[in-house]
Amino acid sequence: MNKACEVVVIGDLLLDILFYIDRKTKIDRLSHVISRAFISPGGVGGNISTALSRLGVQTCLVSAVGGDAIGRYLLEDLENEGIDSRHVKIFRDKPSGVTVAFVEPDGSRTLFSYRGACEEQYVDLDSLAEAMKSSKFLFISGYLAHSPWGEKAMIGAAELAYRLGVEVGVDLHEICGEKPGILEGLRRKVSYVFLNVEELRSVSGERNLGRAIKKLDEMLKPKAIFVKRGEKGSTISYSGKLINMPAYRVKAVDTTGCGDAFDAGVIYGIIKQQSLEEAARLGNMMGAYKATGLGARHLPKGLEELNTLLNKAETPAKG
Template identity: 30%
Template sequence: MVKLPGDIKRFTKRRRNMSKKVVVLGSINVDTTYHVERFPQPGETIAARSKSSAPGGKGANQAVAAARSGAQTAFIGAVGSDSEGDYMLEALKENAIDVRHVAIDQYHGTGSAAVTLDANGQNDIMIYGGANQALTTDVLAGAEDVLDGADFLISQFETPQAVTLAAFKLAKKHGVTTILNPAPAHDIIPELLQYTDVIAPNESECALLTGIEIADEESMLKSAEYFRSQGVSHLLVTLGSKGVFYATPAGHGLVPAFKVKAVDTTAAGDTFIGALSSQLNDDLSNVAEALVYAQRASSLTVQQMGAMPSIPTADQVQAALVE
């Protein structure tokens, strides 16, 4: 088990003065959340207590999390030529995110998600890919300016893997560390792993990609061996309330989760990834320490409603760490 650093105040002060440059390639969605007491059974109609809309999408959430934790953040993606696209571009700009490489798709609408949220804070999500799924490698034209000098490039599976593969190859030309969040889970292009430095699945995603059921430390170490054989040096497996398991060339361990009462888990994983990227050293030498920060950021997110609106700032995370 990894203990919280005893000198966490010194740690957070140091991180404030070390701004990272993060690029996110990914999805942009408008989230509509239906608040219910419980999830409906197949064929059942139930009443929603209320409905709300907020900016979201795994890519956009991760970018906002990185930016709010102090990283210089740029985004590569697409929105539709519609009011939702205008809304999402403004949301990113309000968080000081560089949107010069967000394309305007004239043929597909802005991505959207329908979220059903129950009284326990658990959710079901249906996603319309729209401009996200229509993304092509053309979006990378001219993107070398944001990759040049970047520390990290993050991507997920809500945009085509072929675009991520091309972007990761481009990142490697510029010495950029690549982080892959393989969510939502599905089969992966094998070549993509060869260009991935850090992979961060949850338990089910990890099992799907490796064929190894996550049951204990031994199974997670076997998963790490699998990913290393494919070219991925760092594995982070998010385990919900149990924390995060990490395996790196320097060692492995479990960073425990912070115990809080969740009211909405929608952007928990995205906050974790974005916040993590803002804290990691370029050589990934401080994984355990950065995971503490990322876990704390995620724990604050689940205590608020909505995806992007619930993502904390660096000051909020740092204050929570020293409580």
């Protein structure tokens, strides 16, 4: 896969193991038998790369796997999805990362992640500069902040993209709020910020949604902030405006990866020069589609399939 990449994604590539449980099942010291389990490629980097590739975007992933059968499986999946994996490092003496998810009947889930090889330093700025030669957008996962090298890598990648004239989007994780150096280093270098309500509250230190968004805007000075609100849709903040974008009403089966699907939809809209409202609408569509199936990679094969399913869904509810 040697075509020029429109979008470069920095983020973890993991194996997801999902257990679908009923409400009476608890995480305790007893033994439980469940009726359904599911195994799928996952990780924020892999999920967003796959979603973008399905939408027809040439995508390059910067990530890591171990030198094991799981790593080989994950790399083969990237190849099958048409994703440039030249910048996925293989740490042969490390195991690949795994996430175990417990999914409840309403689709909500609890995650336990072992990052494995993704704990190793997999962001090399010289290699990243090569990957971004013809890129329009760089996405950085906030999960990198869990690694000792993550803060420096996130800031270095954003600064590099800024110098190259590549737009930067970052999905902030709660841990980013515990490391103020990250927010200071990303200030004015990140164009688009993605996060959910709890992450927003954690990073900003504010409970009220409006005040939290305003504070984050002051911290980072981005072009826009996209807040993911689940069944309530999403909220965009830009140019002093707050706009609620309604959710699509679908029967949620599994919400694993919905936030990643949303991010990919928004990124697609941005690089196709759609309005921010249209980009958020597409993000909501992608998140809704993902929620209707099992695993983080339940994604449309293209815009036509996405529109076909959501044309059957109820009209968006008010945000």
